[in-house]
Amino acid sequence: MSLVVLSGGLDSTVCMALASRDAGPLVALSFDYGQRHRVELGAAAGVASWYRAEHLVVALDLTGWGGSALTDSSIDVPPPSSSGEIPVTYVPARNLIFLSVAMGVAEARGADAVYLGVNALDYSGYPDCRPEFVAAFQAAADLALKRGVEGHPVEVRTPLVAMGKADIVRLGLDLGAPLDLTWSCYRGGDSPCGTCDSCVLRAAAFAAADTPDPALPH
Amino acid sequence: MSLVVLSGGLDSTVCMALASRDAGPLVALSFDYGQRHRVELGAAAGVASWYRAEHLVVALDLTGWGGSALTDSSIDVPPPSSSGEIPVTYVPARNLIFLSVAMGVAEARGADAVYLGVNALDYSGYPDCRPEFVAAFQAAADLALKRGVEGHPVEVRTPLVAMGKADIVRLGLDLGAPLDLTWSCYRGGDSPCGTCDSCVLRAAAFAAADTPDPALPH
Numbered sequence: 001m002s003l004v005v006l007s008g009g010l011d012s013t014v015c016m017a018l019a020s021r022d023a024g025p026l027v028a029l030s031f032d033y034g035q036r037h038r039v040e041l042g043a044a045a046g047v048a049s050w051y052r053a054e055h056l057v058v059a060l061d062l063t064g065w066g067g068s069a070l071t072d073s074s075i076d077v078p079p080p081s082s083s084g085e086i087p088v089t090y091v092p093a094r095n096l097i098f099l100s101v102a103m104g105v106a107e108a109r110g111a112d113a114v115y116l117g118v119n120a121l122d123y124s125g126y127p128d129c130r131p132e133f134v135a136a137f138q139a140a141a142d143l144a145l146k147r148g149v150e151g152h153p154v155e156v157r158t159p160l161v162a163m164g165k166a167d168i169v170r171l172g173l174d175l176g177a178p179l180d181l182t183w184s185c186y187r188g189g190d191s192p193c194g195t196c197d198s199c200v201l202r203a204a205a206f207a208a209a210d211t212p213d214p215a216l217p218h
Numbered sequence: 219m220s221l222v223v224l225s226g227g228l229d230s231t232v233c234m235a236l237a238s239r240d241a242g243p244l245v246a247l248s249f250d251y252g253q254r255h256r257v258e259l260g261a262a263a264g265v266a267s268w269y270r271a272e273h274l275v276v277a278l279d280l281t282g283w284g285g286s287a288l289t290d291s292s293i294d295v296p297p298p299s300s301s302g303e304i305p306v307t308y309v310p311a312r313n314l315i316f317l318s319v320a321m322g323v324a325e326a327r328g329a330d331a332v333y334l335g336v337n338a339l340d341y342s343g344y345p346d347c348r349p350e351f352v353a354a355f356q357a358a359a360d361l362a363l364k365r366g367v368e369g370h371p372v373e374v375r376t377p378l379v380a381m382g383k384a385d386i387v388r389l390g391l392d393l394g395a396p397l398d399l400t401w402s403c404y405r406g407g408d409s410p411c412g413t414c415d416s417c418v419l420r421a422a423a424f425a426a427a428d429t430p431d432p433a434l435p436h
Binding site for chain 1: 308309311314318321323325348354357358362363
């Protein structure tokens with residue numbers, strides 16, 4: 001059994017497809033953390049349902065802390081930047097927290113692996129998407145978890161970490177992933193804004209993969 | 219400014235006293251994770267108030283996962299054991315999760331240190347109380363957090379890690395910590411049960427420190 005951290009976006013949905021092929025059955029884990037794009041939770045539910053996976057939604061309100069455009073409506077979601085700086089959509093310790101909760105759920109449920117759809121090549125400057133972070137996290141978790149101490153650790157798998165977005169789209173199409181059910185936009189409107197970092201990356205990926213985005217009206 | 223992970227028990231309250239002396243002002247962070255001894259949250263509020271600290275309570279329901287006597291009322295809290303095995307009161311990934319959230323809050327609030335009252339000498343077999351775990355966690359967090367990447371990491375401090383419980387009691391008394399406000403019992407009754415692991419360790423500590431427990435009626 002495997003656990004997949006499922007946001008409802010493109011990357012985590014392709015992770016679901018890979019985990020379903022290689023390491024099912026699946027438990028999907030989503031976070032309701034006060035993100036302004038909570039609409040992604042509905043997308044996650046749809047993707048989990050498609051894969052007949054149990055879907056757990058953990059509520060963890062990060063909005064009281066401040067400090068991120070994704071959780072603080074007083075900070076505007078900016079247009080894309082290529083400055084190389086950490087963007088304002090960074091949420092302090094987000095993947096550290098998500099992975100930690102995922103490891104706890106995985107151990108409690110008896111899952112052998114945790115899939116996380118991080119993507120280092122075009123990672124938009126988030127430090128907690130880098131492979132060196134994931135490796136260090138694995139080492140820490142192996143010392144914290146009963147399963148690690150007992151010699152059969154829960155493995156963190158990041159199969160997309162070295163892939164570009166266009167290759168992720170192609171892989172998802174090859175695996176028959178329900179990309180039409182996914183949601184990427186950082187803004188929380190009724191339809192994708194088309195201008196935020198996440199929308200721009202997604203559009204470029206489908207363009208490079210030479211295929212229309214099935215989640216857009218056409 | 220420092221953040222203290224505050225359960226409302228003896229160890230975390232002595233951490234508050236140390237942090238108040240060395241690295242104030244303080245933010246106290248408690249978790250409402252479905253623990254059957256939720257009464258400790260009231261104790262934490264009292265201790266935070268004593269130190270004039272802001273008190274944040276993060277709700278994160280771990281009860282749906284199962285697997286621990288502390289969150290699953292169908293598993294009995296056992297009498298103390300000295301088998302060296304990980305006890306049933308172990309909660310999967312608890313300190314991993316608590317530290318991760320604490321680092322996120324610390325970064326968002328601008329705190330330079332996170333205090334955690336883990337105690338490795340008489341740690342009852344919890345793997346996530348060991349110094350090797352804390353060191354590995356620090357390494358992972360430094361790679362995940364913006365502050366770590368920017369060269370001024372949030373420091374995890376575990377000042378009690380090499381101390382025995384009696385020395386912790388003595389230190390708390392020396393520092394004038396409000397030990398009368400603390401709560402240790404794993405069972406959630408109106409008064410401490412006196413027989414669980416945590417009660418037995420606490421009673422032995424006050425006995426060894428040759429002082430009555432100010433939280434007990436006398």
